[in-house]
Structure formats: C-alpha cells, structure tokens
Amino acid sequence: MEFKHEPVLLKEVLEWLAPAEGGVFADGTLGGGGHSERILEKIGDTGTLYGIDRDEDALRAATSRLQGFPAFHAIHGNFHDIDELLPENVRLDGGLLDLGVSSYQLDTPERGFSYHEDAPLDMRMDRSAGMTAAEWLNSVSEKEIMSALYDYGDEKWSARIAKMIVERRAGQPLATTGDLVACVDAAIPKAVRRKDDGHPARRTFQAVRIAVNDEIAPLEQALNDWISRIRPGGRLCVITFHSIEDRIVKHAFRQMQNPCTCPPKAPICTCGKKPVAKVMGGGAIRPTKEELAFNPRSHSATLRVAERL
Secondary structure (H helix, E strand, C coil): CCCCCCCCCHHHHHHHHCCCCCCEEEECCCCCCHHHHHHHHHHCCCCEEEEEECCHHHHHHHHHHHCCCCCEEEEECCHHHHHHHCCCCCCEEEEEEECCCCHHHHHCHHHCCCCCCCCECCCCCCCCCCCCHHHHHHHCCHHHHHHHHHHHHCCCCHHHHHHHHHHHHHHCCCCEHHHHHHHHHHHCCHHHHHHCCCCCCHHHHHHHHHHHHCCCCCHHHHHHHHHHCEEEEEEEEEEECCHHHHHHHHHHHHHHHCCCCCCCCCCCCCCCCCCCEEEEEEEEECCCHHHHHHCHHHHHCEEEEEEEC
C-alpha cells in the first residue's frame, strides 16, 4: 500500500508557515510527505527541510517521493527529541507538527491501528522500539488501563472495558485487534452500542495507541523545545485531531505568550518571565467547508500557530 494521504489544512499551513526561497524548515511528523512536498516546492534547492518521523515505513516512502528535492533531509526519530535530532546550531524559519495517525497506518492491517480488521495488536508508530499494544494490555494493571481509556479516549465505559480485558487475559493473553474489539463489545451493553454513531471500539483504540506511543506526556515540553529552535518571526504550526492534544497545544502557546506568574493585581512584574511567542490566527483554525467536502479526514482537525518573538 502506498504511504500517502491528503494533507489536511494544507492551504492554511502554507499561508502561516510562509515558506520562501532558501528557508530552513522542519516537518516533525513527515508521514506521507504531503505537507513537506509543498514546502520543498517553495524553498527551492537553496533551502533545507528536515523530515522527521518515528515510523520507518513513512521515512522510506517519503524519501522515495521526495528524493528529487535536494533540500530534503530525512531523519528517523520522535519529534519530541528535536534537540537530539537536529544539529545544535540549526535555527528554523518554521516548523510543522501534524499529530494525526496517517491513513497508511490505519489502512495497513498488520500495523494494528484499525478496529476494522483482525490483525496483530501492535499499534507502535516506531516498530523498532517499545512495547506492542498487546504487550502493554497484557502487562499493566486494570487501573492503568482504565485511566488510559478515560483520560485518552473519553471512554464512559472505561472501568468495564478494563475489567473485561483483565478477565480475558487471565485465560489467554490478548493477541489481535479482534481480541480487543471483543473485550469492548462484551463490556458495552448492546443497546448502547446500537445507538453509537461510530464504531464502539474507536475510543479504546485511540486511548491504547496514545498510551503505547507515549504521545501526551512529552508534548508540552516538545512544543517549547520546538519554539526555541525557531528564529524570531518564524512560526510553529501544530495540527491536532482530538481535544486532549489540542488542549495541551492551546495551553502551551498561551504560556509562551503570557508566561508571567506574578499575582494578577501586582503593580509590576517581578518573576522576570518574558513572552517567547505570540498566538496567531485568533486561536483555533478549522478546515473550510470546501476541504471537508473533498477530505473527510479533516473534520476533526484543528490548526494552531505560534510566532516566535
């Protein structure tokens, strides 16, 4: 299967990043390379674009797609570790993070992200490291599973699903996506499942994926590390697909804009903390009706932009 998908909010990303000839940019979540390709077209051969992804399949496919651009440099790694991945002296004119799961990952059964196919329960974005979803679900406590489902999936039935997972694994360890779907089906009453607009396992799969890939805990620090790598006037664009990540991005950008910790009624600032960025675009930027019509995947996407001061 081709590792490619329609990049969301592409017009808006290009507008806010404003890539120009000779610019230096980084795409921290390279994926299919859709956003990067358009940035590369703008910066030309004299520019530089670092394409970072923890998924080696993505890197191979994107490198093949973008090999005609001399400005492209592929890097295997997690965008959380930008200070380890980029040379110390590199300063960016802009950065992009698209925090969604790629269509390829969802549509390739053996990756274990999809609840529509029975496949090995993997879910790792980097298959060279870390526990698989099966290993995680078969080893952590019932309380940890419940907390992940509630915190990362907003799952109302988190306690029942976690209990069912632990009961099932006592007889035979979970091994496939079908095993996890069966646990969800057994835990959520049929009447509730019938009324659900989407697949009843979607929240559980989202939560397990986030937990397995440690997507939330390092995010706020990563955003601060990224903004510190951007030159004054340059921008960081972040696309999220669910409220948990969006709240973190929103909070982090507001803190960058107003880091002062002095009491609200203090006559002068004594904490010494100065703004490092300002929020652009009025906050949340959403897809247009036109994009929603041709790219349904964009329906839950939110773009936020911070400009380095």
